[in-house]
Amino acid sequence: MKLIHTADWQLGKPYGRFTPDLRAALTDARFEAIDTIGRAATEHGARHVLVAGDIFDTEGPEDRTIVQAVTRMERHPCRWWLLPGNHDFARNGGLWDRVRAKTGTATGTDSKITILATAEPHELEDGVWLLPAPLTHRHNLDDPTEAFDTTETPGARLRIGLAHGSIRNFSSHGETNNQIPPDRARRANLDYLALGDWHGVLRIDARTWYAGTPETDRFQNNDSGHALLVDVTPGAEPDITSFRTGRFHWLIRDWTVSDAAAFSADCAALLAEINAPDTLLQLTLAGITDLSDRVAILTQIESDLVHRLRFLDLRADDLVGRPTENDLASLDVEGTLGIAAHKLNALSQSDRPEARIARRALERLLVEYNREDQA
Incomplete structure (x- = not known):
């Protein structure tokens, strides 16, 4: 099965150091990346897009930011699976209730967007299970993926994990928040573990990858501005192809x-x-x-x-x-x-x-x- 793995959209990022016209251009480019991903999903026959956290830069984005994100996703035929990260963590009465209100779920119609606000597994297709690990706090020292090891997925032919956190300590000091062990895919018998938090494409092992942000947002040599096309086959290592999504x-x-x-x-x-x-x-x-x-x-x-x-x-x-x-x-x-x-x-x-x-x-x-x- 083919899917697209992306993360760290950081929609609504302020870019305060730049002039107003450049801030506007950088903001629009982040929305345009959604369309780039949606078109790539159609082109490559990927029916599902997994977004591994930090879709929004804060838990209180403007309504325009939410509406732009939702409408751009909904005009593509693929299904979008959104995981709350540390910037946009899940809480009652918070951001994700506002997002739901802008999608078809608010009126009882089927939506192409699923918000993974709880750790409940979802069967994407027959025998293909998605195990999400949403964050409920910005800073948490617990491993958000620990439950993957014991999560039941009846009749699974593929188990795919989706999480947001640090496998490597990307900070220079202090404890690492939301730390994930590097061998989680092996421990939990995952065919693929899609991660967010690091803003560049990064391979941890054959089944564990960071997709990075689809639109670069800082001066850092970290292979950002991409998303990953993932072809998952039972019993085999996934085939990963990085493709360019960023404008700047x-x-x-x-x-x-x-x-x-x-x-x-x-x-x-x-x-x-x-x-x-x-x-x-x-x-x-x-x-x-x-x-x-x-x-x-x-x-x-x-x-x-x-x-x-x-x-x-x-x-x-x-x-x-x-x-x-x-x-x-x-x-x-x-x-x-x-x-x-x-x-x-x-x-x-x-x-x-x-x-x-x-x-x-x-x-x-x-x-x-x-x-x-x-x-």
Whole structure:
């Protein structure tokens, strides 16, 4: 049987660090990912889509967020199985009652959407059982999948688990919430265990996978922006195929720069391999260049590169501009300006904590002096 495994839609994510127009575009892209998944289900003959938690970013999303999610799912012929995660955990009178009110279940009609708010197993098709492990609290130190081992599934030819939690401790300190043992699929005799929480595609073992978020939401090299097509056969390892669902690419690049010409070549190579309007770039520059080259590099970034990309997060503190003899000669004038230039140059080459600030001040002094001279 074929199914699609996805997770961590985080609908309603605020993206507070960005401009309003970019926030709107990122928000819409998360809804568009639902349609991408629905079309893929139809194309590949997958009748069921399993969403392993954190469908919504909070337990109190706006009505528009809920309606957009429901209507986009319902226009595709597949069935959607939604598991509450730690961001949208299940509780009486909470988010999931609001979601039900927007689906056909509220009027007694059959809905394509099933909310898995309890740990009750569901028979998806004849002999194909889904074992859900919904979260009822945001933070819980108990294993949400422990009951899988003893859950009865009469006449099962396939047992599929659906859970949200950490098999690896993805945080850097403290206890891990909702921890799941790495061998749960073996212990519970599962043919496949679909997990959510980690935002990139991650294989734990042949039968246990994280699908990641379908639309990347941060700068992190974790293979996000995908969903998984899963072909499950009794008695065999499942066949897993990752497919692209995300619109935006969040890239991290660290460049060591020698001069302005080399930087221009790096930019040209990058722009040739990406779709710049759909790319968010975190760019870190390091190296030692002539001061005039550093100014040229930053000018190219500010006047060209930043306007080509959807967003640029520039980190250039470690790109050091050393003044040449010509640079210093242009500042070798009498009076306060000359005195300041010599003091800043001496300080910039020292080991004192203020050296970095002195380099930036000397750079600014040169830029402003040349500007006035040209005027």
